[in-house]
Amino acid sequence: xxxxxxxxxxxxxxxxxxxxxxxxxxxxxxxxxxxxxxxxxxxxxxxxxxxxxxxxxxxxxxxxxxxxxxxxxxxxxxxxxxxxxxxxxxxxxxxxxxxxxxxxxxxxxxxxxxxxxxxxxxxxxxxxxxxxxxxxxxxxxxxxxxxxxxxxxxxxxxxxxxxxxxxxxxxxxxxxxxx
Amino acid sequence: xxxxxxxxxxxxxxxxxxxxxxxxxxxxxxxxxxxxxxxxxxxxxxxxxxxxxxxxxxxxxxxxxxxxxxxxxxxxxxxxxxxxxxxxxxxxxxxxxxxxxxxxxxxxxxxxxxxxxxxxxxxxxxxxxxxxxxxxxxxxxxxxxxxxxxxxxxxxxxxxxxxxxxxxxxxxxxxxxxxxxxxxxxxxxxxxxxxxxxxxxxxxxxxxxxxxxxxxxxxxxxxxxxxxxxxxxxxxxx
Numbered sequence: 001x002x003x004x005x006x007x008x009x010x011x012x013x014x015x016x017x018x019x020x021x022x023x024x025x026x027x028x029x030x031x032x033x034x035x036x037x038x039x040x041x042x043x044x045x046x047x048x049x050x051x052x053x054x055x056x057x058x059x060x061x062x063x064x065x066x067x068x069x070x071x072x073x074x075x076x077x078x079x080x081x082x083x084x085x086x087x088x089x090x091x092x093x094x095x096x097x098x099x100x101x102x103x104x105x106x107x108x109x110x111x112x113x114x115x116x117x118x119x120x121x122x123x124x125x126x127x128x129x130x131x132x133x134x135x136x137x138x139x140x141x142x143x144x145x146x147x148x149x150x151x152x153x154x155x156x157x158x159x160x161x162x163x164x165x166x167x168x169x170x171x172x173x174x175x176x177x178x179x
Numbered sequence: 180x181x182x183x184x185x186x187x188x189x190x191x192x193x194x195x196x197x198x199x200x201x202x203x204x205x206x207x208x209x210x211x212x213x214x215x216x217x218x219x220x221x222x223x224x225x226x227x228x229x230x231x232x233x234x235x236x237x238x239x240x241x242x243x244x245x246x247x248x249x250x251x252x253x254x255x256x257x258x259x260x261x262x263x264x265x266x267x268x269x270x271x272x273x274x275x276x277x278x279x280x281x282x283x284x285x286x287x288x289x290x291x292x293x294x295x296x297x298x299x300x301x302x303x304x305x306x307x308x309x310x311x312x313x314x315x316x317x318x319x320x321x322x323x324x325x326x327x328x329x330x331x332x333x334x335x336x337x338x339x340x341x342x343x344x345x346x347x348x349x350x351x352x353x354x355x356x357x358x359x360x361x362x363x364x365x366x367x368x369x370x371x372x373x374x375x376x377x378x379x380x381x382x383x384x385x386x387x388x389x390x391x392x393x394x395x396x397x398x399x400x401x402x403x404x405x406x407x408x409x410x411x412x413x414x415x416x417x
Contacts, residue, residue: 006215014211015202022199032207039211043218102193109190128191156187163186 004046010039013055017062023129024066024110034069038062053140056132060140063125070114112162120155127152 014035021034038061042051051057113121122141126132132140138148202208 006219007212010208010212010215014208018203018207019199023194023197026197028204032203035203035207036211036214039215040218043215102189102196105186105190106193106197109187109194129194159187160185163190 004043004051006039006043009042009054009058013058016055017058020059020062020125020130021066024063024113024125025069026106026110030066030069030073034062034065037065041065056136056140059130059132060122060126063122063130064118067113067116067118067121067125070110071118074111074114108163109159112159115162116155116158120151120158123148123151124155124159 017038018031018035021038022028022031025031025034038058041061042054042058045051045057045061113124116124119141123137126137126140127134134145134148134152137152138145141148143151203211
């Protein structure tokens with residue numbers, strides 16, 4: 001069995017996992033739970049077989065757990081703005097309106113990711129949020145590189161469909177402004 | 180994701196630009212480490228999994244059948260070569276004669292080592308016994324010597340006391356004799372002195388008497404002529 005210094009692993013890769021989970025979940029409470037679940041899953045996995053690349057493995061686990069949590073949140077009645085960590089909007093760089101729009105978009109994307117099949121959502125997150133290559137994603141998920149590309153394509157297509165009404169709504173709003 | 184006006188791209192960017200703290204709170208880290216420690220101590224390692232893992236690894240190796248076939252061929256070739264090049268079974272007598280000196284030497288060496296070890300053990304045991312016996316004898320001798328020396332010392336002390344007492348008695352005797360001698364000398368001197376004094380008194384009395392007589396003679400001689408001239412009444416009385 002692989003002997004792992006979990007204290008060192010948590011301290012070394014904890015920030016990356018925290019950022020990955022927080023970007024997807026958007027609040028401290030869920031992120032903390034996801035953080036702990038990720039390391040517990042990693043421990044259970046490492047007792048079955050050795051782990052070669054801890055950062056990528058933990059990122060994949062964190063993404064999977066965060067997507068699971070997003071899906072759970074989707075089925076709960078209070079799932080939108082109430083769960084948001086409004087303290088995070090206090091940054092001084094963009095304006096409040098832009099912040100609100102970004103926050104709305106992020107929440108919408110989270111909701112859309114929760115509605116995707118888990119593997120597609122994972123591939124999407126690993127590609128665009130963790131900047132992993134197709135090869136790394138395929139290796140982490142135990143699939144072929146082509147399969148990873150297919151899953152990513154499907155995920156993007158479904159997400160675009162999900163965002164389509166928003167585009168239409170924007171265009172109507174712009175027309176209204178022009179009129 | 181190249182189109183910046185695409186809402187999906189914007190959403191992804193929004194998520195990417197979500198302000199995130201640099202790391203989890205210390206409390207979360209501590210609780211996670213605690214939970215991991217508990218779980219790593221409580222969950223038993225999966226048994227029998229290594230075979231599956233090995234099998235899966237073998238399956239994952241590309242060209243495994245070819246490698247396996249090559250390995251089998253190599254093993255077979257090695258076995259055949261070994262069989263062909265193996266020497267004939269040696270003669271038992273020859274083997275015996277070849278091995279006997281070595282076995283004998285080794286046996287002798289082992290026996291020698293065994294005897295050395297046994298003798299060393301016996302020597303050490305004998306040494307311990309002798310040492311113990313010597314200590315016991317030494318203790319007994321010391322006890323007896325001490326007792327004997329105590330008796331001799333007492334005897335010598337008694338003799339010394341006796342000699343001191345006899346010397347003191349002798350001294351007393353000598354002192355008494357000296358005192359008696361002094362007393363006798365004193366008495367003798369006293370007698371001699373009394374005799375001398377008596378003699379002196381006698382002589383003195385004689386001399387006084389003689390002097391008296393002389394004086395009387397003288398007086399008589401002197402008075403006689405005077406009486407012839409004038410008689411004196413006082414002389415008559417005398």
